[in-house]
Amino acid sequence: MSIPQNLQQIKSQLPEQVTLVAVSKTKPIEAIQEAYNTGQRIFGENKIQEMTQKWEVLPKDIKWHMIGNLQRNKVKYMAEYVSLIHGVDSLKLLKEINKQAKKHKRVIGCLLQIKIAQEDTKAGMTPEEAYELLNSEELLSLENININGLMGMATFTSDENQVASEFQVLKNTFNKLEPIRTTNCNLKTISMGMSGDYQLAIENGSNMIRIGSSIFGARNYVV
Numbered sequence: 001m002s003i004p005q006n007l008q009q010i011k012s013q014l015p016e017q018v019t020l021v022a023v024s025k026t027k028p029i030e031a032i033q034e035a036y037n038t039g040q041r042i043f044g045e046n047k048i049q050e051m052t053q054k055w056e057v058l059p060k061d062i063k064w065h066m067i068g069n070l071q072r073n074k075v076k077y078m079a080e081y082v083s084l085i086h087g088v089d090s091l092k093l094l095k096e097i098n099k100q101a102k103k104h105k106r107v108i109g110c111l112l113q114i115k116i117a118q119e120d121t122k123a124g125m126t127p128e129e130a131y132e133l134l135n136s137e138e139l140l141s142l143e144n145i146n147i148n149g150l151m152g153m154a155t156f157t158s159d160e161n162q163v164a165s166e167f168q169v170l171k172n173t174f175n176k177l178e179p180i181r182t183t184n185c186n187l188k189t190i191s192m193g194m195s196g197d198y199q200l201a202i203e204n205g206s207n208m209i210r211i212g213s214s215i216f217g218a219r220n221y222v223v
């Protein structure tokens with residue numbers, strides 16, 4: 001099926017409160033433009049350099065989401081335009097994002113990544129670490145970031161029960177942390193679910209899904 005057909009099919013099944021991030025990593029400008037032409041405005045990338053090259057040539061009303069692991073020294077390259085950063089897992093990183101956002105007089109949205117997968121390879125904070133971070137004095141002084149939710153990735157497995165229980169961990173963590181409201185923390189977003197597991201994610205409380213291959217087709221190499 002074509003990109004517009006794939007998008008149409010996914011969107012027609014989505015509950016109203018669920019935001020679709022079209023994950024365009026490794027895909028060419030033309031593919032993104034095709035999705036854009038159907039009305040899609042939110043795109044996710046996992047490499048800062050690649051995202052910046054795409055931002056430079058594509059329409060400026062696209063909202064770019066960084067969904068990959070972050071290198072602190074590269075935050076500066078996206079600070080001018082990035083709309084939401086999904087994979088934030090330390091105060092150190094938040095400070096750098098804040099510093100770079102300030103240079104552009106912007107407030108950058110951030111999601112804290114929570115480690116929900118059993119696998120060792122998935123990044124993220126424990127729920128306890130996130131709780132401490134959100135309650136820390138130091139966070140209050142960061143005026144150019146806004147923490148507006150949590151993000152998580154389930155284990156890559158066909159065991160639906162395991163995936164569902166990992167999604168529940170994120171939802172429960174969200175419920176615990178959501179009452180913490182400060183000038184730069186107001187949790188609304190639960191970013192979980194990819195091509196293979198987004199229905200399960202939505203059943204378990206997701207309101208932002210990150211879909212790549214089901215829209216754009218399989219990627220040629222593993223990233």
Ligand SMILES: *Cc1c(COP(=O)(O)O)cnc(C)c1O
Nearest residue numbers: 023046067194195210211212213
């Ligand atoms: C690549 C990626 C996705 C999309 O994966 P698909 O299986 O192609 O839908 C979602 N989230 C993250 C963090 C990714 O790196």
